[in-house]
Amino acid sequence: MTVVAQTAGRRPEGVVRRLAGFLHRRPRLRLALLLTAPLLWLAVLYLGSLTVLFVSAFWTTNSFTSEVVKVWSTDNFQALFTTPVYRQVILRSVGVALAVTALCAVIAFPVAFYTARVARPRWRPLLVVAILTPLWASYLVKVYAWRLILSQGGLADWMLEPFGIGGPGFGLPAAVLTLTYLWLPYMILPVHTALGQLPAHLLDASADLGARPGRTFRSVVVPMVLPSLAAGSIFTFSLSLGDYITVQIVGGKTQLIGNLVYSNIELNLPMAAALGTVPVVVIVLYLLAMRRTGALSSL
Amino acid sequence: MEGSAIRLEGLRKSFGETAAVAGVDLEIRDGEFFSMLGPSGSGKTTVLRLIAGFETPTEGRIELAGQEVTGLAPFERDVHTVFQDYALFPHMTVEQNVAYALKVRKVPKAERLVRARKALAEVRLEGYGKRRPAQLSGGQRQRVALARALVGRPRVLLLDEPLGALDLKLREQMQVELKALQREVGITFVFVTHDQEEALTMSDRIAVFQQGRIEQVGTPAEIYERPATSFVASFVGTSNLLTGESAQRVVGAPGTYSVRPEKIRVLKESATADEPEHATATGTVAEVVYLGDSTRFLVDLDAGGRLTALQQNLETSAEDVAAYRGTRVRLQWHRRHTVQVPDAAR
Numbered sequence: 001m002t003v004v005a006q007t008a009g010r011r012p013e014g015v016v017r018r019l020a021g022f023l024h025r026r027p028r029l030r031l032a033l034l035l036t037a038p039l040l041w042l043a044v045l046y047l048g049s050l051t052v053l054f055v056s057a058f059w060t061t062n063s064f065t066s067e068v069v070k071v072w073s074t075d076n077f078q079a080l081f082t083t084p085v086y087r088q089v090i091l092r093s094v095g096v097a098l099a100v101t102a103l104c105a106v107i108a109f110p111v112a113f114y115t116a117r118v119a120r121p122r123w124r125p126l127l128v129v130a131i132l133t134p135l136w137a138s139y140l141v142k143v144y145a146w147r148l149i150l151s152q153g154g155l156a157d158w159m160l161e162p163f164g165i166g167g168p169g170f171g172l173p174a175a176v177l178t179l180t181y182l183w184l185p186y187m188i189l190p191v192h193t194a195l196g197q198l199p200a201h202l203l204d205a206s207a208d209l210g211a212r213p214g215r216t217f218r219s220v221v222v223p224m225v226l227p228s229l230a231a232g233s234i235f236t237f238s239l240s241l242g243d244y245i246t247v248q249i250v251g252g253k254t255q256l257i258g259n260l261v262y263s264n265i266e267l268n269l270p271m272a273a274a275l276g277t278v279p280v281v282v283i284v285l286y287l288l289a290m291r292r293t294g295a296l297s298s299l
Numbered sequence: 300m301e302g303s304a305i306r307l308e309g310l311r312k313s314f315g316e317t318a319a320v321a322g323v324d325l326e327i328r329d330g331e332f333f334s335m336l337g338p339s340g341s342g343k344t345t346v347l348r349l350i351a352g353f354e355t356p357t358e359g360r361i362e363l364a365g366q367e368v369t370g371l372a373p374f375e376r377d378v379h380t381v382f383q384d385y386a387l388f389p390h391m392t393v394e395q396n397v398a399y400a401l402k403v404r405k406v407p408k409a410e411r412l413v414r415a416r417k418a419l420a421e422v423r424l425e426g427y428g429k430r431r432p433a434q435l436s437g438g439q440r441q442r443v444a445l446a447r448a449l450v451g452r453p454r455v456l457l458l459d460e461p462l463g464a465l466d467l468k469l470r471e472q473m474q475v476e477l478k479a480l481q482r483e484v485g486i487t488f489v490f491v492t493h494d495q496e497e498a499l500t501m502s503d504r505i506a507v508f509q510q511g512r513i514e515q516v517g518t519p520a521e522i523y524e525r526p527a528t529s530f531v532a533s534f535v536g537t538s539n540l541l542t543g544e545s546a547q548r549v550v551g552a553p554g555t556y557s558v559r560p561e562k563i564r565v566l567k568e569s570a571t572a573d574e575p576e577h578a579t580a581t582g583t584v585a586e587v588v589y590l591g592d593s594t595r596f597l598v599d600l601d602a603g604g605r606l607t608a609l610q611q612n613l614e615t616s617a618e619d620v621a622a623y624r625g626t627r628v629r630l631q632w633h634r635r636h637t638v639q640v641p642d643a644a645r
Contacts, residue, residue: 204353205386207373209400210451219399223390 050280057273066267076274086260090278093256096176097240101187103180104236105229108187115188116195124196131188139182143249146178150250170252178250179240186239187232194228195221230293237286241279302329303365304455304487305350310359312345319345320356321511327455327489327504329364332481334490334498337508338534343491346508347457350489351380364454374403378455379448383463385440387432393419393443394428400451418450419443421480438469445477449484458490462497474501495535499523507531523559529640532557537595537607539563540640545604549580555640562636563608565596568627579631580606584623594620598630606630 011017023030057076060069080086115127134142147170149155156167168174198221206216244258257279264272305327312320320342327333335343348354350361352373361369368376379400387396395402398415406414419425422442432440441461448456458477462470478501481488492498498505499519507514507522507530515527526532529540541549541556550556558578568581585605586597594615596608608630612620 199386201382201384201386202388204351204373205380205382205388206399208351208353208378208380209447210374210403211399212374215403219402220388 053273053276053280056270057277059270059273061268061270068269076271079271080274080278086275089255089257089260092172092254093241093258093279094282096172096179096256097237099176100179100183100240101233101236103176104184104187105233107180107184108191108232109225109229112188112191112195116192117198128189128192131185131192134181135185140245142182143178143246146174146181147250150174150177170250172251172254175247175251175254175256178246179243182246183236183239186235187229190228190232191225194225198224227293230290234287234290238279238283241282303327304329304331304363305489306360306362306365307346307350308360308362310346310349310361311357312342312349312354313357318511320349323359323511323513325506325513325516327487330485330487332478332488332490332501332503334492334502334505335508336492336495336498336505336535338493341508342511343493343508344459345511347380347459347489347491350455351378351457352376377453378457379451379453380457380459381444381448381461383460385432385444385461387440387443387447389432391431392428393424393430393432393435396432396443397428397447397450399447404451414450415446418446421449421483422446422476437464438473441465441473445480449480449486452484453486455487455489458488460491460493462492462494470497477501499535507534509534525638526557526640529555529557532638532640536560537609539607541604541606541637543603545600545602548602549578549600550637557638557640558606558632558636560595560607560609563606563630563632565598565608565610565623566629566631568629570629570631576634577631578634578637579629581627581629582606584626584628587620587624589617589620596620596623596628598628600630 013021023033056068058072058074060071060073060075061067062069080090111131115124115131119127150167150170152169154167160167168177202220202224203216206220207213211219242258244256244262247254247256247259257275261272261275264275303326305325307323307325310320310323310325311318323342323346325346335346337343345354349356350363352368352371352375356369359369360367363376363378388399391399394412394415397418398411401411401414416425416428419428422445424439424442424446427435427439427443432443435443441464444461461477462473465473474497477488477490490498490501499522502519504516504518505522506516509530515522515531517525517527522531522535526535532538532540537560539558539560541558543553546556547553565584580600580602582598582600582602584596585599588595588597591612593609593611596610597605598608599605610620
């Protein structure tokens with residue numbers, strides 16, 4: 001950098017201005033300053049711990065002392081596929097995640113349709129805030145609230161009694177129900193945005209060309225909102241797949257992958273690591289599948 | 300050309316306090332190219348949306364081909380619309396867009412495809428069927444929208460400023476093509492525009508809108524040569540009105556008069572009005588606007604008021620006409636081009 005005598009074309013220089021000018025001429029340095037800290041975080045802590053997880057899954061334990069023995073073996077992964085309990089739990093976990101996602105989608109769509117298109121425009125931001133408020137409350141508080149609702153003689157039982165049926169009680173359905181409640185806002189929000197951005201004249205055009213509302217919904221609304229549904233499903237699916245506390249509280253004896261990881265972590269750490277890689281792999285596969293719908297670009 | 304395609308009776312549409320359409324009666328004939336011309340906010344687009352069924356009138360009746368459709372939904376009316384921004388479905392291919400009206404009516408797939416291709420050929424877009432709307436230029440999207448609206452052969456085609464987003468060259472080309480297409484398919488076109496030139500070049504008849512009302516309905520020649528109100532006189536073509544004192548002195552009678560700029564010749568002040576059928580007025584050239592093929596002279600009359608005269612640059616160059624600025628001139632035109640505008644009160 002050469003210091004040039006002040007000319008009419010140049011503003012007077014202060015230290016800050018000179019520094020800004022210096023950086024302006026060095027885009028790489030700028031980028032380095034911006035990204036070093038976050039990249040360190042990502043690479044060392046996040047990817048690093050994932051690597052440790054994956055590597056330790058190939059170790060074994062001393063069955064008497066439960067101490068980790070650093071001997072390479074694929075026994076843990078073999079156990080995942082051959083032990084019926086593990087297989088069952090994995091399938092059940094994926095099933096729960098899919099069920100929660102499907103329920104969220106079914107509930108979110110009409111809600112988002114109302115908040116984005118039916119409600120008066122000035123109420124819409126308030127409604128979105130209302131949908132998001134449950135996220136301000138602690139996760140545990142909400143799950144225990146559901147425990148109360150679903151407990152014997154609780155709100156669910158009381159409300160369903162006139163119909164001659166009882167509440168679902170604690171178990172798999174209760175877990176699905178509670179998880180659906182927990183992650184619903186993550187589904188409503190992207191769908192709300194997509195429906196809000198859906199140009200009204202496209203709906204007019206569809207009706208104008210002779211389509212009844214049902215046809216317009218199937219041929220125009222759903223295909224155009226699909227990417228955002230997929231985007232929302234990434235949240236609901238991965239959050240459900242990783243959950244184990246809700247299941248512990250309202251799931252009765254039901255076990256999901258998370259519970260197995262939790263129960264193995266003291267006794268058999270490598271097995272817990274092997275179990276832990278399962279949701280990571282499933283979610284990567286799910287993301288790859290969702291990428292095809294264009295969901296990732298609408299996040 | 301017999302029979303009416305559309306009949307509007309006492310049509311009103313209010314949005315809250317404001318009346319977008321304040322009493323419109325109109326009959327559009329079968330097979331006509333009909334334009335609704337007016338400035339933005341004049342209610343022309345609202346009338347179009349009422350005909351299409353996107354809005355329900357506050358008052359009044361709408362008939363399509365002799366049948367009342369006032370309360371019917373858009374999908375129950377035999378009209379299709381070409382939207383201002385085309386409104387093509389972005390997730391469908393061009394072909395799927397065009398075939399949509401047929402698919403909705405459960406036309407068999409094979410026939411759908413044949414008719415969609417034919418419609419695309421009509422708008423000269425053969426071979427574009429597999430593309431997405433995003434891959435097309437503005438002019439091409441315009442054509443797809445046209446093909447999509449025409450493929451179902453509606454009784455009436457509504458066009459909402461369809462050429463507004465195109466550049467000048469393309470717009471002029473599309474004007475010619477639209478008119479040719481309309482003759483070919485024989486469907487009634489109702490064309491909304493704020494561009495008076497567009498309306499004049501394409502239409503069989505024009506309705507001029509202002510503040511939710513129709514000011515005048517007539518052929519392009521009637522609208523241009525015999526404006527019924529001072530609004531029509533000023534909105535269609537250049538405003539050139541003689542009123543009050545200047546009307547009395549130039550025309551010789553009180554009232555409001557319109558003279559089209561191209562009818563007026565700009566002469567030297569010393570030139571005399573030799574023929575009795577010529578009207579004449581002297582004044583000072585206030586401004587000269589060189590337009591390339593012609594020049595516009597803004598002349599402040601001695602009698603008061605200002606007239607615009609348009610002269611072809613037959614033998615004059617830009618420098619020649621610029622020299623006129625500030626000079627004294629005599630304006631002269633044939634008396635039959637002095638048109639009395641009835642509503643002097645407005």
